[in-house]
Amino acid sequence: MEKERFLVIGGVAAGMSAASRAKRRKPETEVTVLERGSFVSYGSCGLPYYVSDLVKDVQGLVVYDAAFFREKRGINVLTRHEATKIDPEAKTVSARDLDSGEETKLGYDTLAICTGASPSRPSFPGVDLKNIFVIRTAEDGIALKSFIKESRPKRAAIIGAGLISLEMAESLRENELEVLVIKRPGSILRMFDDDMAEIVESELRGKGVELIKEAKIQGFEGNREGLVKSVILEDMKYDVDFVLLATGSAPNSLLAKEAGIKVAQNGTIVVDERMQTSCPDVFAAGDCVGQKHLLTGKDVYLPRGTTANKQGRIAGENAAGGNEVFPGVLGTAVSKIFSLTVARTGLSSAEAASEGFDFVTSSVAHPSHAHTYPAPEPEDMTIKLIVERTGRLLGAQIVGRIGVAKRIDVFATALYNKMTVDEISNLDLCYSPPYAPVWDPILVAANVAQRKLA
Amino acid sequence: MEKERFLVIGGVAAGMSAASRAKRRKPETEVTVLERGSFVSYGSCGLPYYVSDLVKDVQGLVVYDAAFFREKRGINVLTRHEATKIDPEAKTVSARDLDSGEETKLGYDTLAICTGASPSRPSFPGVDLKNIFVIRTAEDGIALKSFIKESRPKRAAIIGAGLISLEMAESLRENELEVLVIKRPGSILRMFDDDMAEIVESELRGKGVELIKEAKIQGFEGNREGLVKSVILEDMKYDVDFVLLATGSAPNSLLAKEAGIKVAQNGTIVVDERMQTSCPDVFAAGDCVGQKHLLTGKDVYLPRGTTANKQGRIAGENAAGGNEVFPGVLGTAVSKIFSLTVARTGLSSAEAASEGFDFVTSSVAHPSHAHTYPAPEPEDMTIKLIVERTGRLLGAQIVGRIGVAKRIDVFATALYNKMTVDEISNLDLCYSPPYAPVWDPILVAANVAQRKLA
Numbered sequence: 001m002e003k004e005r006f007l008v009i010g011g012v013a014a015g016m017s018a019a020s021r022a023k024r025r026k027p028e029t030e031v032t033v034l035e036r037g038s039f040v041s042y043g044s045c046g047l048p049y050y051v052s053d054l055v056k057d058v059q060g061l062v063v064y065d066a067a068f069f070r071e072k073r074g075i076n077v078l079t080r081h082e083a084t085k086i087d088p089e090a091k092t093v094s095a096r097d098l099d100s101g102e103e104t105k106l107g108y109d110t111l112a113i114c115t116g117a118s119p120s121r122p123s124f125p126g127v128d129l130k131n132i133f134v135i136r137t138a139e140d141g142i143a144l145k146s147f148i149k150e151s152r153p154k155r156a157a158i159i160g161a162g163l164i165s166l167e168m169a170e171s172l173r174e175n176e177l178e179v180l181v182i183k184r185p186g187s188i189l190r191m192f193d194d195d196m197a198e199i200v201e202s203e204l205r206g207k208g209v210e211l212i213k214e215a216k217i218q219g220f221e222g223n224r225e226g227l228v229k230s231v232i233l234e235d236m237k238y239d240v241d242f243v244l245l246a247t248g249s250a251p252n253s254l255l256a257k258e259a260g261i262k263v264a265q266n267g268t269i270v271v272d273e274r275m276q277t278s279c280p281d282v283f284a285a286g287d288c289v290g291q292k293h294l295l296t297g298k299d300v301y302l303p304r305g306t307t308a309n310k311q312g313r314i315a316g317e318n319a320a321g322g323n324e325v326f327p328g329v330l331g332t333a334v335s336k337i338f339s340l341t342v343a344r345t346g347l348s349s350a351e352a353a354s355e356g357f358d359f360v361t362s363s364v365a366h367p368s369h370a371h372t373y374p375a376p377e378p379e380d381m382t383i384k385l386i387v388e389r390t391g392r393l394l395g396a397q398i399v400g401r402i403g404v405a406k407r408i409d410v411f412a413t414a415l416y417n418k419m420t421v422d423e424i425s426n427l428d429l430c431y432s433p434p435y436a437p438v439w440d441p442i443l444v445a446a447n448v449a450q451r452k453l454a
Numbered sequence: 455m456e457k458e459r460f461l462v463i464g465g466v467a468a469g470m471s472a473a474s475r476a477k478r479r480k481p482e483t484e485v486t487v488l489e490r491g492s493f494v495s496y497g498s499c500g501l502p503y504y505v506s507d508l509v510k511d512v513q514g515l516v517v518y519d520a521a522f523f524r525e526k527r528g529i530n531v532l533t534r535h536e537a538t539k540i541d542p543e544a545k546t547v548s549a550r551d552l553d554s555g556e557e558t559k560l561g562y563d564t565l566a567i568c569t570g571a572s573p574s575r576p577s578f579p580g581v582d583l584k585n586i587f588v589i590r591t592a593e594d595g596i597a598l599k600s601f602i603k604e605s606r607p608k609r610a611a612i613i614g615a616g617l618i619s620l621e622m623a624e625s626l627r628e629n630e631l632e633v634l635v636i637k638r639p640g641s642i643l644r645m646f647d648d649d650m651a652e653i654v655e656s657e658l659r660g661k662g663v664e665l666i667k668e669a670k671i672q673g674f675e676g677n678r679e680g681l682v683k684s685v686i687l688e689d690m691k692y693d694v695d696f697v698l699l700a701t702g703s704a705p706n707s708l709l710a711k712e713a714g715i716k717v718a719q720n721g722t723i724v725v726d727e728r729m730q731t732s733c734p735d736v737f738a739a740g741d742c743v744g745q746k747h748l749l750t751g752k753d754v755y756l757p758r759g760t761t762a763n764k765q766g767r768i769a770g771e772n773a774a775g776g777n778e779v780f781p782g783v784l785g786t787a788v789s790k791i792f793s794l795t796v797a798r799t800g801l802s803s804a805e806a807a808s809e810g811f812d813f814v815t816s817s818v819a820h821p822s823h824a825h826t827y828p829a830p831e832p833e834d835m836t837i838k839l840i841v842e843r844t845g846r847l848l849g850a851q852i853v854g855r856i857g858v859a860k861r862i863d864v865f866a867t868a869l870y871n872k873m874t875v876d877e878i879s880n881l882d883l884c885y886s887p888p889y890a891p892v893w894d895p896i897l898v899a900a901n902v903a904q905r906k907l908a
Binding site: 049336442 | 467497499500503504508509514515517748758759760761763764780781782783784785786787788789790795797799824825826827828829857859860861862863864866867868870871873877880881882883884885886887888889890892893894896897
């Protein structure tokens with residue numbers, strides 16, 4: 001009898017999780033991964049720290065390399081191989097070896113599409129000039145870091161003001177660059193409420209980042225060598241040595257679409273909760289698919305490394321005959337922006353409003369830990385809660401300097417369980433002076449929200 | 455019409471919360487607090503950091519002083535006033551001014567007993583010798599710290615090996631003392647599983663703490679001046695300059711008992727979920743009462759500052775005509791022991807076994823955050839889960855160096871909601887390299903437990 005073949009397109013987060021899980025569940029399966037880039041299983045969220053040189057070598061971003069997967073897990077990993085066509089009838093995938101140019105065709109019994117997403121490239125005039133970078137893959141990081149090391153630029157413009165843009169603002173400031181963050185009208189960090197984003201704004205300005213908020217970008221201007229030399233706004237022109245585009249990302253679903261696999265309006269490959277596509281034996285996971293929002297039940301596109309890994313694992317399990325489901329997401333996110341930690345989960349005020357919820361919001365600043373352990377001194381964190389009139393929590397946002405990240409996870413766990421602020425205020429959370437005040441900021445936030453509802 | 459009078463006995467955690475809450479709910483009430491000590495509203499959990507001199511002055515432990523409560527909250531605070539008798543018929547409390555010796559009698563409409571607990575004093579021969587200290591109140595801390603500063607002792611014995619004992623071991627090592635921790639047969643940190651306690655044991659030894667585990671203490675020996683000079687075990691004698699007794703605490707319920715208020719077998723004042731005692735118009739809260747365990751539904755005695763504050767608040771609310779309930783506790787705790795953070799919630803293996811649960815346990819060591827943010831380098835934390843065969847989480851314990859404290863709170867929130875490890879493994883927790891690996895240790899622990907159950 002021939003061995004069963006599981007083929008995976010894409011070898012970063014979802015892809016390697018799917019491959020590893022399928023091999024673990026059914027070790028006799030022949031598992032092959034096609035990865036377009038040179039690296040597999042790397043943490044692209046670490047790219048800002050690679051560019052800032054906190055991580056010296058790009059290998060420092062890799063969790064396990066291709067050799068590990070081949071030798072320790074018995075997974076056939078083909079890097080620098082781009083899948084060019086899926087034939088769901090013949091159950092084959094065509095691929096091109098990007099080094100030799102050679103074309104091959106691989107058969108499969110089950111397939112997982114984990115093609116990820118690509119940075120959005122706004123259609124501004126001049127967007128194809130040289131020294132306009134994006135930051136998504138290890139190769140993008142290498143290109144930007146070598147440019148900075150070799151060309152010693154002085155002044156950079158970042159287009160966009162989301163979490164990655166602002167992490168990169170810090171990263172470039174670490175490189176002692178002048179940094180302009182240019183964004184279209186509206187506040188920065190749109191997944192946060194405006195009042196929370198304002199705290200981050202003042203941190204940015206305090207760290208010497210120039211923020212141009214109401215920008216109507218007309219395009220980029222180049223010099224004779226075709227290198228970008230300025231960003232053109234409606235009424236202004238900024239001279240820069242390079243540009244980083246960070247205006248979001250779009251799912252890589254063309255390959256699936258061309259194979260007749262169902263793709264949604266927003267470009268995500270349509271999957272059910274078992275990560276199965278419209279095509280028998282084809283699964284998809286990671287940044288190329290959408291998710292169900294646990295609070296609204298609606299389809300959303302909230303790409304995250306954590307979600308990609310979980311979905312990949314489930315795709316691999318089910319491709320190998322399992323029956324696991326992915327329940328959905330809450331849009332939980334955290335980011336270090338200079339000395340601030342910013343974190344959120346659930347719905348923002350704008351999202352709760354557009355979903356038609358009847359809600360109140362409450363904000364409170366409360367210390368990270370007890371003043372009886374002043375090493376370091378406690379720092380206030382600001383917690384904003386979005387609470388349905390019924391008392392049920394809809395969302396939480398925290399901005400602070402100490403102890404923020406895993407506190408958002410308590411709120412994410414509360415949201416998963418549809419807790420009310422009354423219930424949250426009674427949680428038996430841990431206390432000791434080095435870690436929390438006797439009234440944890442989580443409990444104080446719930447208490448303040450209770451009073452708003454009263 | 456006369457003003458309504460709310461009287462509170464005890465002004466540390468529960469007492470001041472009760473007083474503040476009643477005054478807030480019904481500002482026209484006359485609120486009086488009797489406190490035996492000189493300080494109100496202080497963080498006794500900060501005493502190890504006061505003794506270690508991280509907090510220089512005892513005032514640094516105080517959250518709000520008596521003047522604040524008098525002037526800002528309109529609460530009549532009488533420090534150095536000891537309640538000597540409750541007369542529930544006449545609705546009066548007798549009190550002695552500890553400075554003048556004067557006796558007074560105060561009437562009340564509602565009363566809250568927040569008398570806390572006292573350190574257990576084992577009945578060893580010689581236990582009343584001088585230089586045998588306890589650590590519970592601000593005054594205890596002052597006595598110990600002045601003794602260390604003035605007498606410059608070299609060698610200390612701590613009797614007991616619970617969280618406070620070990621926090622004090624660190625505190626005394628910070629004072630450059632030789633520290634012996636002496637405990638009766640059985641492992642240290644009995645609220646943790648043995649394998650978790652062993653990690654702490656090796657930390658203690660690494661920090662130069664001498665641990666005598668199987669000690670059968672016969673008593674203490676004194677010198678001619680009545681100062682303790684050695685700890686006598688069955689087969690051994692240890693010379694020390696002072697002794698710290700830290701073998702637990704017992705509820706202060708004598709006053710209630712003498713007034714005919716119902717007191718349980720374990721010495722706690724019996725209250726319902728509204729914090730009401732057996733006596734009309736008398737409430738009780740804090741370390742002098744018990745709690746309901748949220749997992750077993752049974753009465754337990756797990757005194758904590760957090761619980762005292764929550765219960766106090768509810769007692770104050772209800773004494774002022776409200777109707778709030780305290781749902782119960784999970785025994786959540788965290789402590790810094792040298793460079794380790796140790797945390798737990800729910801049932802330990804021993805507790806789950808004695809409650810008759812059919813359960814498995816799983817342990818895993820996983821990094822605190824991504825290796826792509828090596829500032830500081832990630833450190834493994836060990837997570838042990840106690841999981842019912844049905845998949846429902848019963849308890850969690852974590853020992854590590856970074857990011858432990860608020861991760862135990864995610865498990866506490868999961869326990870409150872009776873989550874299974876399947877559900878926990880799907881939580882949408884936050885990820886960014888400085889704060890977590892892409893698979894958070896919480897999710898990895900749940901995944902490992904799932905495999906144990908399979």
